[in-house]
Structure formats: structure tokens, C-alpha cells
Amino acid sequence: MDQSNSTTFSLHEGLRLRAAEATLVEPYQFKLLRDHLRHAARTPFYKNIFRQIDFSPDGISSIRDLAGLPLTNREDIDQGQFMFDPGETMTSADIALTSGTTGEAVIVPYTTRDLDRLAFNETMGFYGAGIRRGDRVLLAVTLDRCFIAGLAYYSGLVRLGATAIRSGPGQPARQWNLIQKLHPRAIVGVPSFLLRLAVWGEENGINTRKCGIESLITIGEPIRSPDYSLTSLGKQLEDTWGAKIYSSYGATEFETAFCECSASCGGHVHPELMIVEIVDDDGELLPDGQPGEVVVTPLGVEGFPLVRFRTGDIARLDGTPCQCGWQTKRLGPLEGRLAQRLKYKGTTLYPEMIFHVLQEYATLAVYVEVRKAADLSDELTVVVGTDDQHITKQIVEEILQAHLRVRPKVVVKKQAEVLAVMGKDGGRKLKKFFDFRS
Numbered sequence: 001m002d003q004s005n006s007t008t009f010s011l012h013e014g015l016r017l018r019a020a021e022a023t024l025v026e027p028y029q030f031k032l033l034r035d036h037l038r039h040a041a042r043t044p045f046y047k048n049i050f051r052q053i054d055f056s057p058d059g060i061s062s063i064r065d066l067a068g069l070p071l072t073n074r075e076d077i078d079q080g081q082f083m084f085d086p087g088e089t090m091t092s093a094d095i096a097l098t099s100g101t102t103g104e105a106v107i108v109p110y111t112t113r114d115l116d117r118l119a120f121n122e123t124m125g126f127y128g129a130g131i132r133r134g135d136r137v138l139l140a141v142t143l144d145r146c147f148i149a150g151l152a153y154y155s156g157l158v159r160l161g162a163t164a165i166r167s168g169p170g171q172p173a174r175q176w177n178l179i180q181k182l183h184p185r186a187i188v189g190v191p192s193f194l195l196r197l198a199v200w201g202e203e204n205g206i207n208t209r210k211c212g213i214e215s216l217i218t219i220g221e222p223i224r225s226p227d228y229s230l231t232s233l234g235k236q237l238e239d240t241w242g243a244k245i246y247s248s249y250g251a252t253e254f255e256t257a258f259c260e261c262s263a264s265c266g267g268h269v270h271p272e273l274m275i276v277e278i279v280d281d282d283g284e285l286l287p288d289g290q291p292g293e294v295v296v297t298p299l300g301v302e303g304f305p306l307v308r309f310r311t312g313d314i315a316r317l318d319g320t321p322c323q324c325g326w327q328t329k330r331l332g333p334l335e336g337r338l339a340q341r342l343k344y345k346g347t348t349l350y351p352e353m354i355f356h357v358l359q360e361y362a363t364l365a366v367y368v369e370v371r372k373a374a375d376l377s378d379e380l381t382v383v384v385g386t387d388d389q390h391i392t393k394q395i396v397e398e399i400l401q402a403h404l405r406v407r408p409k410v411v412v413k414k415q416a417e418v419l420a421v422m423g424k425d426g427g428r429k430l431k432k433f434f435d436f437r438s
């Protein structure tokens with residue numbers, strides 16, 4: 001298939017489109033959507049789906065017709081890339097792996113054009129975050145091991161005319177050596193690592209606020225609450241670095257990322273790359289401002305085309321005008337994972353909300369356990385590990401009640417004991433959520 005004429009990925013065109021009013025962008029998106037659906041219809045999966053509902057991409061007359069199509073679940077993509085392979089003479093230039101729901105990795109093939117699309121995505125993301133030609137950016141993220149994000153950042157910077165410093169994750173001493181030698185303006189990294197890096201710097205006599213880092217572009221962990229205020233981790237990061245945070249969100253499967261602009265109120269939706277919808281539990285569209293599951297249709301993807309993919313992430317769209325001048329809607333901070341949603345005393349809670357509240361108490365190790373109660377609601381236990389004798393069960397319960405308006409059961413244990421439970425799986429990250437409901 002030849003999509004090469006449907007979009008020109010240039011910074012100039014990208015900026016023009018973002019400055020345009022929605023009524024002008026829509027006809028443009030409509031053509032991209034129709035091309036995308038035509039391409040998706042060539043994959044075994046969508047050929048079958050579209051046949052079942054007697055749908056032809058040629059029959060759509062508006063981007064709103066997209067909402068009439070079925071959703072694609074994470075379980076669907078576990079069936080493997082062959083279901084999504086357009087089966088033409090398309091060669092993968094790169095193969096990315098992402099963890100599937102069954103534990104088997106999902107293979108996501110990227111064609112040359114998909115990589116170009118991804119690079120453009122990050123070019124716009126970096127531009128929105130204030131990075132310009134000639135700026136140096138330290139990439140403290142994984143660039144290999146079949147991860148795609150690091151590669152995306154790298155190619156986006158190169159495309160923008162900025163300079164990428166591929167330092168990779170970990171090893172604070174080496175990172176600081178690069179920062180002091182090469183003077184980058186910005187760092188891309190995971191929030192918890194960036195904090196560790198700052199602490200290491202301070203402990204080793206470095207003035208982290210005067211090291212020249214002006215921007216932190218974060219990935220993987222949310223640093224804002226739904227009202228855009230910084231979480232405690234976000235605040236600590238801005239304070240210790242004396243830098244501004246730009247949070248980004250994306251995923252390998254949908255080959256698109258959102259990055260905050262200077263206004264710090266959500267990540268702009270890239271109009272030539274993506275249509276975002278927010279749906280309720282029944283898959284019905286929700287209006288802007290209401291939280292629900294993020295459903296994405298990444299336009300123009302060749303190797304792994306998805307239509308209305310359910311991300312499993314909860315967030316909201318913001319269609320209010322943005323101070324930065326871009327007219328596109330923004331996707332707000334992630335509020336939780338659908339699979340981790342808790343029904344507790346008539347309220348909806350996500351473990352993420354509990355972690356945000358307790359993040360302020362850096363000495364605490366925290367995980368959440370959930371079980372089915374007799375009345376089928378969720379029975380919640382917040383397990384806190386601390387060696388500080390002043391922190392009691394009652395104090396933690398009161399803190400949670402003040403922020404969440406419900407009072408989950410709290411158990412306080414020794415920190416080492418709690419950390420041992422969280423690290424039992426031996427995974428890269430400590431486990432913070434234990435679901436015993438099924």
C-alpha cells in the first residue's frame with residue numbers, strides 16, 4: 001500500500017495544522033482515517049470484523065463514523081501480529097516487543113514509514129516541550145532490548161536538528177559525567193530514576209539546580225493529578241532539578257506518544273497521527289472532561305494498523321483552549337488502569353490514587369491488596385512498610401481519608417518485610433498491586 005502521499009511529515013506543516021481551527025483539521029483527518037481504515041481492512045483481523053458488520057471504509061462520510069466501529073481489545077492483539085499483518089510486500093525495518101496480557105510478548109513490526117511517522121511524532125512532542133534545533137538532550141532511557149520509546153525519542157531529536165546523547169538508563173555517576181561534560185538542556189527519563197539521579201548528585205556535592213538542566217521529559221510514571229497539579233514526586237523533581245517537567249505517555253502497540261506543552265495541562269493529540277476517544281464501560285463515547293478508558297486509532301500506521309484500540313488506561317480529554325496556542329485537544333494525566341479499578345464504599349478508586357497520596361512520605365514502602373468482599377464490592381488493604389515508629393496505622397488511615405474521602409484498611413509493617421513482598425517476583429519494578437479478586 002502506498003500512503004506516502006497522504007501525509008507530509010514536516011515540522012512546518014505540523015505547526016500549521018496545530019494552529020488551525022478544528023473545522024479545518026477535520027476534513028484532513030477524515031481523509032487520513034479513510035485511508036487508514038482501507039489499509040486496516042487488508043489485515044485478516046479487520047477484514048473479518050468489517051465483513052461481520054457489513055462495513056466498507058469507502059462508505060464513511062465523517063470522522064464521527066469511527067465511533068460506530070467495534071473496539072479492539074488487548075486480548076485481540078495477543079493473537080499475534082499475523083492477524084494484523086496487511087500481508088503485502090511490506091518489510092519490517094524494526095521489530096518491537098511489548099508485554100501481552102498472557103505474558104507472551106506481542107510482536108509489533110515497524111515499517112520504514114512507521115519509523116518516520118514515529119520520529120515525526122517525537123519531533124512535534126519535543127518542539128511542544130520547547131526543544132529546538134541545536135539543543136542537547138540526554139536520553140537516560142533504554143534504547144535497545146526491542147523497546148521502541150528510546151528509539152522514538154532519539155529519531156525525533158535527530159529529525160528536529162537537536163543533539164541526542166544516548167546515555168541509556170541507570171549509573172548516576174556516568175550520567176553526571178555526561179551532564180557536566182556535554183551540558184545538555186534537557187533529560188528524558190523515568191521520574192523515579194530522575195529523582196535518584198538528583199539525589200546522587202546532591203550527595204556528591206553537585207549543585208543540581210545549577211547544572212544547566214532546564215527541562216525534564218518524563219516517561220512511564222504519571223507526575224500529575226487529574227487537575228494537572230504535580231504529584232509529590234513531580235514536585236520533588238521540579239524542586240531538586242530547578243527544571244520544568246513535561247510528562248509524556250505512549251505505547252508500543254499504538255505507535256504514538258503524547259507530550260505536554262509549556263502550559264502543563266495534558267499532552268496534545270497529534271492530529272495527523274491519532275484520533276483519541278474516551279469511552280465508558282459500555283464502550284459509549286464520553287464528553288470532554290469526563291474520565292474513561294482511552295481508545296486510540298493511530299492513523300497511517302502500516303505494519304500494525306489498529307482501529308479503536310482499548311488501551312486499558314483511564315484519562316480524560318481536554319478541549320478547552322490551550323495557552324500554548326496549539327488548537328488540538330489534550331489528553332490529561334493517566335488516572336489509573338481499568339484492570340486495577342476498585343469499587344470501594346460506593347466510590348471508584350485506583351491504586352494509583354493511593355500511591356500519589358502516600359508518595360509525599362518518601363520513607364514509606366506501599367502496596368495495595370484487593371479481595372472480593374461478601375457483598376461483591378472490593379475489600380481493600382493498604383500495606384505500609386516503615387521503620388519510623390511515629391507512623392501508625394491510624395495516622396496513615398487519616399491521611400488517606402483526608403485525600404480520598406474513604407478510609408481503607410491500613411496495615412503497618414517493617415519496611416524490609418514490605419519490600420520483600422513487593423520484590424518477590426524479581427521483576428524490573430517492585431510490585432505495588434496484588435489482585436486476589438478472581
Ligand SMILES: [Zn+2]
Nearest residue numbers: 261263322324
Ligand atoms: Zn498546549
